[in-house]
Amino acid sequence: MNKLRGIDLNLLVVLDALLAERHVSRAAVRLNMSQPAVSHALSRLRHLFNDPLLIRRGGQLLPSAKALEIAPSLSEALRQVRELVEPGGFDPVRERRTFRLAMSDYGSAVVLPGLVKLLRLQAPGIDLAVTQSSREAMLRLVLDGECDLALGVFPDLPERLDAEQLFLEHFVCLSDREAMRGEDRLDMQAYLSRPHVLVALKDEANTEIDRALQAVGHARRVAVTLPHWGNAPRLIYGTDLLLTVASRSLAFYEHDPALVTFEPPYSISPFPFVQVWHERRAADPGHLWLRKAVASVSRPAA
Structure with missing residues (x-):
């Protein structure tokens, strides 16, 4: 009990923020403190625990083994203290x-x-x-x-x-209406005969779409690869390009009379977002x- 009386409990709040942010400046912003004040608190914490707690390595602060050990208990203890002194809990209106x-x-x-x-x-x-x-x-x-x-x-x-799963997403195809020549969907042969737009970052080029095609023994010709979903539908206007894409990304275009959306001619598993x-x-x-x-x-x- 005597040792507890000598502890500034505000230091534990600072430690909790430092372990969460792993960055003195961000912890300072989170706590509405100055950066020197947080640095000083970290120095006191290191003395209190007789441990470095956070070790600077490669431009970031990494928690020591002791810090990792105490982090869950510290977070839970502070949560219980907040419930005692702030019966209303988290107030988003006042939060900064x-x-x-x-x-x-x-x-x-x-x-x-x-x-x-x-x-x-x-x-x-x-x-x-x-x-x-x-x-x-x-x-x-x-x-x-x-x-x-x-x-x-x-x-x-x-x-x-x-x-936590937010929703389950599925794929649809997007085509210029004139390029569909009166059809409202394409069979596999017609789908593969058209050039495609691929949305993927460089290290994610083997997408769910292409893996599903490979599973049924086919591959498509990708004429355009770009990393942004937002620009991809615009490339479809007035071209023979096809876009196979997550359905929610086409919400803005689904009622555009110049475009047609339809289900792919093969099975692509939905994915959890x-x-x-x-x-x-x-x-x-x-x-x-x-x-x-x-x-x-x-x-x-x-």
Whole structure:
């Protein structure tokens, strides 16, 4: 008990933020403290625990073995303290915080408009910083504490990452209406005879679409490869190009009389679109609120 009396419990709040952010400046912003104050607190924490806690390596702060050991207990203890002193819990109206999200422009088109609208109405002090990377890079950002959430398609998750399915997506084809010559869909032969647009980052060129084609013994000719979903449908106008793409990305074009959408002439498995976070953030009230907000704006329309 005497040792507990000598501890400034605010130091534990700083430690929790540092372990979550792994960055002194970001922890300072999160805590509404100056960077020198956070650095000074880290120095005191190192003395208190007789451990470096966070070790600078390769331009980032990595937690020591002891820090990893105490992180879950620390987070849970602070959550219980907050419930005692803040009976109302997390208040999005008063919160001042920046969340960092990683997603493709598909995710930005499908999730971001609804999320931003919700934040402006319910949590005007919460800001978003969005980045785009490959699937592997986005997971690494979450693992390293550089991102709060990654939204996308992640078949294999590393340990210590949790995920929630937001919706199940399926593929459709998009064609210029004149290039369809009066047809409302294409059989396999006609599908393969047309040049295709592929949306993929360089290291993700072997997509679900092409793997499904390979499974039935076919391959398509890709005439254009680009990394952005948003521009792909525009390439279809007035050309013989075909685009096979996630259906939600075509919401803006589905009623365009110059275009035709139809089901692919072969089976492509639907894919779960998920949000991914690190387990160390699971009990963070603000993070939990954000995940619920993302899920609410991602629900399929009734």
